[in-house]
Amino acid sequence: MKSLFTFACLFFGVIGTVPAQRICGTTDYKQALLRSNPSLNSIFQNIEKQIEAITHPANTRAMRDTTSNEIIHIPVVIHVLYKNDVENISDAQIQSQLDILNNDYNLLNADRANTPQPFKSIAGNARIQFCLARVDPRGRKTSGIERKYTSENYFTTDDGMKMVATGGTAAWDSKHYLNIWICKLSSRTLGYATPPGAAADMDGVVIAYDAFGTAGNLRPLFNKGRTATHEIGHWLGLIHVWGDNDCGDDLVNDTPTQSAYNFGCSTFPKLSKCSPNSNGDMFMNFMDFSDDACMNIFTIGQVRRMRALFAQNNLRNAFLASFACDSILATADPLTLTGAVSRPAISVDPIRVYPSPVQYSATIECKTATALTPKTMDLFNSVGMKVFTQKLLQEKTVLNLSVLVTGIYIVRIGEGGEKFTTRIIKQ
Numbered sequence: 420m421k422s423l424f425t426f427a428c429l430f431f432g433v434i435g436t437v438p439a440q441r442i443c444g445t446t447d448y449k450q451a452l453l454r455s456n457p458s459l460n461s462i463f464q465n466i467e468k469q470i471e472a473i474t475h476p477a478n479t480r481a482m483r484d485t486t487s488n489e490i491i492h493i494p495v496v497i498h499v500l501y502k503n504d505v506e507n508i509s510d511a512q513i514q515s516q517l518d519i520l521n522n523d524y525n526l527l528n529a530d531r532a533n534t535p536q537p538f539k540s541i542a543g544n545a546r547i548q549f550c551l552a553r554v555d556p557r558g559r560k561t562s563g564i565e566r567k568y569t570s571e572n573y574f575t576t577d578d579g580m581k582m583v584a585t586g587g588t589a590a591w592d593s594k595h596y597l598n599i600w601i602c603k604l605s606s607r608t609l610g611y612a613t614p615p616g617a618a619a620d621m622d623g624v625v626i627a628y629d630a631f632g633t634a635g636n637l638r639p640l641f642n643k644g645r646t647a648t649h650e651i652g653h654w655l656g657l658i659h660v661w662g663d664n665d666c667g668d669d670l671v672n673d674t675p676t677q678s679a680y681n682f683g684c685s686t687f688p689k690l691s692k693c694s695p696n697s698n699g700d701m702f703m704n705f706m707d708f709s710d711d712a713c714m715n716i717f718t719i720g721q722v723r724r725m726r727a728l729f730a731q732n733n734l735r736n737a738f739l740a741s742f743a744c745d746s747i748l749a750t751a752d753p754l755t756l757t758g759a760v761s762r763p764a765i766s767v768d769p770i771r772v773y774p775s776p777v778q779y780s781a782t783i784e785c786k787t788a789t790a791l792t793p794k795t796m797d798l799f800n801s802v803g804m805k806v807f808t809q810k811l812l813q814e815k816t817v818l819n820l821s822v823l824v825t826g827i828y829i830v831r832i833g834e835g836g837e838k839f840t841t842r843i844i845k846q
């Protein structure tokens with residue numbers, strides 16, 4: 420017996436390892452949070468009540484009114500923690516992950532063609548766009564990528580990567596940014612996410628450096644960026660499709676009941692004792708444990724849950740007012756932090772905004788704005804939050820800005836490809 424055991428160890432140790440299954444740390448992480456802080460339970464339950472109220476079939480009007488069908492923009496900051504060059508993943512690897520997210524969350528993933536026919540009609544388009552943040556919480560221009568050497572050999576699901584004192588980096592304001600930490604994780608854990616309602620300074624997603632994106636030094640079965648798609652699903656309130664229980668409930672109506680998780684690549688139909696019909700498990704759902712190549716769908720019900728978090732007064736509503744994904748900052752100078760810098764207002768005919776700095780009122784001249792063809796003017800603060808909107812109904816509009824706090828503001832006039840932007844300093 421002993422020799423057989425030794426042989427097995429040698430076999431798997433020298434020749435290879437047992438086939439790797441997806442390991443997601445989120446369920447255990449949430450349980451650990453609740454054990455250390457039982458009061459979180461009522462917070463989680465309140466958020467769940469809000470989600471249920473918004474997604475209830477009788478309440479679709481409220482859903483439309485709060486998040487409508489607009490594209491939700493999520494500025495992302497990537498915290499790369501590395502001890503060696505391999506862990507210091509490239510910008511290209513990071514961008515490859517952003518591309519996957521923007522496909523998977525907009526029903527643009529090419530492999531949606533592999534969704535079995537009976538499930539195709541319930542494929543959901545989350546209409547969520549992710550971008551690397553272009554402005555940091557202090558109003559400075561940023562690449563959206565932070566890199567930091569760490570002396571830690573690896574991190575665990577105890578959130579060490581989120582604190583400077585334990586070799587990590589602190590979160591950016593999680594009301595306005597999705598924080599993603601990239602690091603080496605212990606054992607074979609691919610990633611984990613905070614459930615909605617966890618502490619704001621811990622809020623975000625953690626992904627192993629070798630399971631992030633599609634380019635780079637990646638684990639073969641997890642090299643298509645689906646670990647981040649899955650974990651961000653958790654960050655947006657989804658739980659695993661089998662409800663983390665034998666024939667459990669994932670709180671989504673259109674995902675079939677499953678006995679357990681699936682791994683590897685299953686063949687349709689895959690039936691279990693609790694399958695509601697002959698279609699069986701939705702093993703290709705992003706919230707199952709299949710290999711990256713075999714996941715390709717969120718359902719309409721899952722999308723409703725995710726978008727409900729952005730509804731009025733709900734946890735992630737502040738993202739709706741963010742403009743940190745807007746291309747206007749790509750061409751802007753680095754934003755300065757104080758209002759002490761005197762800078763003439765940029766003047767591009769036919770639009771002028773003056774004076775800058777401004778103390779009380781600013782004048783906007785927009786020759787193409789008339790009562791018949793009004794232009795919309797939006798004013799954003801330095802972290803990208805919209806603070807003011809005004810319809811311009813005539814060539815010259817005077818705005819009272821005396822109530823604004825000191826700082827730099829972005830003025831955006833017009834819509835679509837006709838946008839004019841400039842900055843104005845409030846003193």
Ligand SMILES: [Zn+2]
Binds near residue numbers: 445446653
């Ligand atoms: Zn998971």
